[in-house]
Amino acid sequence: MERLLILEDGSVYKGTAFGSDNFQIGELVFNTSMTGYQEILTDNSYCGQIVLMTYPLIGNYGVNRDDNESIIPAVFGFVVKDYCDEPNNWRSQETLDAYLKRVDIPGIYGVDTRAITRKLREKGTMRATLAAPDADVEEIVHTLKETDFLHDQVKRVSSSKIFPIPNRGKKVVLMDFGAKMGIVRELSKRNCDLIVVPYNTPADVIMGFHPDGVVLSNGPGNPEDVPEAIETVRQLIPQTVVFGICLGHQLISLACGAKTYKLKFGHRGANHPVVDLKSGTVLITSQNHGFAVDIDSLKNTRLEMTYQALNDKSCEGVQHKDYPCFSMQFHPEASAGPLDSENLFDHFMDVLEKENHYA
Numbered sequence: 601m602e603r604l605l606i607l608e609d610g611s612v613y614k615g616t617a618f619g620s621d622n623f624q625i626g627e628l629v630f631n632t633s634m635t636g637y638q639e640i641l642t643d644n645s646y647c648g649q650i651v652l653m654t655y656p657l658i659g660n661y662g663v664n665r666d667d668n669e670s671i672i673p674a675v676f677g678f679v680v681k682d683y684c685d686e687p688n689n690w691r692s693q694e695t696l697d698a699y700l701k702r703v704d705i706p707g708i709y710g711v712d713t714r715a716i717t718r719k720l721r722e723k724g725t726m727r728a729t730l731a732a733p734d735a736d737v738e739e740i741v742h743t744l745k746e747t748d749f750l751h752d753q754v755k756r757v758s759s760s761k762i763f764p765i766p767n768r769g770k771k772v773v774l775m776d777f778g779a780k781m782g783i784v785r786e787l788s789k790r791n792c793d794l795i796v797v798p799y800n801t802p803a804d805v806i807m808g809f810h811p812d813g814v815v816l817s818n819g820p821g822n823p824e825d826v827p828e829a830i831e832t833v834r835q836l837i838p839q840t841v842v843f844g845i846c847l848g849h850q851l852i853s854l855a856c857g858a859k860t861y862k863l864k865f866g867h868r869g870a871n872h873p874v875v876d877l878k879s880g881t882v883l884i885t886s887q888n889h890g891f892a893v894d895i896d897s898l899k900n901t902r903l904e905m906t907y908q909a910l911n912d913k914s915c916e917g918v919q920h921k922d923y924p925c926f927s928m929q930f931h932p933e934a935s936a937g938p939l940d941s942e943n944l945f946d947h948f949m950d951v952l953e954k955e956n957h958y959a
């Protein structure tokens with residue numbers, strides 16, 4: 601069955617339908633990863649976005665039970681060049697089409713993903729929607745132009761309750777802004793006794809758990825859309841170890857007085873080079889972000905830049921000059937992607953050890 605991808609600039613791409621027909625207006629973004637479509641689909645930082653994969657062959661290893669980054673995926677749509685409906689992998693449990701139907705996410709294949717990516721690179725990300733072949737295109741383009749980006753994605757994907765993931769090691773509170781399971785996996789692997797808390801949990805409730813440290817997770821949307829979390833982070837920084845990943849990094853920066861801005865087409869892929877400014881080492885990193893911390897705005901803060909993107913020289917990490925607080929814009933948990941920066945979790949454990957003498 602035919603399906604349309606309609607962009608706010610009026611361009612229409614005709615392709616073939618797969619997945620469900622739950623059409624929603626989202627921000628069309630592209631991801632350059634060559635593998636990991638399951639992890640990408642289930643990364644809740646994509647809530648409110650339609651993801652286009654630049655790698656052409658998608659679906660060939662199916663969907664398995666182990667590679668999910670969330671239980672309930674929140675992406676609004678999936679755009680691919682060639683869809684493979686006959687997966688061949690020993691871990692595969694179902695086809696991508698069956699999975700997308702089950703979790704109610706619409707997809708389209710057979711469109712010129714290279715042309716669309718070039719357009720997004722040139723004009724920046726755009727509002728878009730998938731639609732039925734007989735849809736009123738003019739009306740939809742009009743609606744796309746009128747529609748604001750979402751502002752409540754963190755609330756949609758954050759846990760609504762406080763819950764523990766017990767262990768016998770360091771006590772760590774994970775603020776869940778739509779946390780990838782990879783972050784939980786890395787912390788649990790290091791025996792962290794986790795307490796997962798919703799995005800709007802106040803600092804005194806968090807400190808009431810007497811944590812050795814707090815991890816701020818990744819999450820969807822504009823970091824300025826969660827002012828309550830920025831205030832919480834501001835209060836936490838002088839009191840405990842704070843480690844931020846992606847949205848968590850942006851929240852630390854905002855809490856310390858820096859600014860964030862929207863990138864033209866973002867960084868999404870598993871092949872983003874980043875330089876560690878202290879050692880000069882280059883790491884190939886997994887990334888998914890549309891916003892970045894303004895480097896100039898760091899000058900008026902107690903933060904210093906620790907990592908920088910080599911493609912566009914944007915900020916990829918900061919560290920506090922007075923408190924044990926540090927963060928990165930990329931994903932040390934990879935999931936999917938290269939493990940070059942995995943040792944940042946070991947660094948976090950070292951800092952917890954150093955800062956918590958009684959433990």
Ligand SMILES: NC(=O)CC[C@H](N)C(=O)O
Nearest residue numbers: 818819821846847890891
């Ligand atoms: N993966 C993330 O945490 C992304 C952070 C933020 N939503 C951005 O797009 O920049």
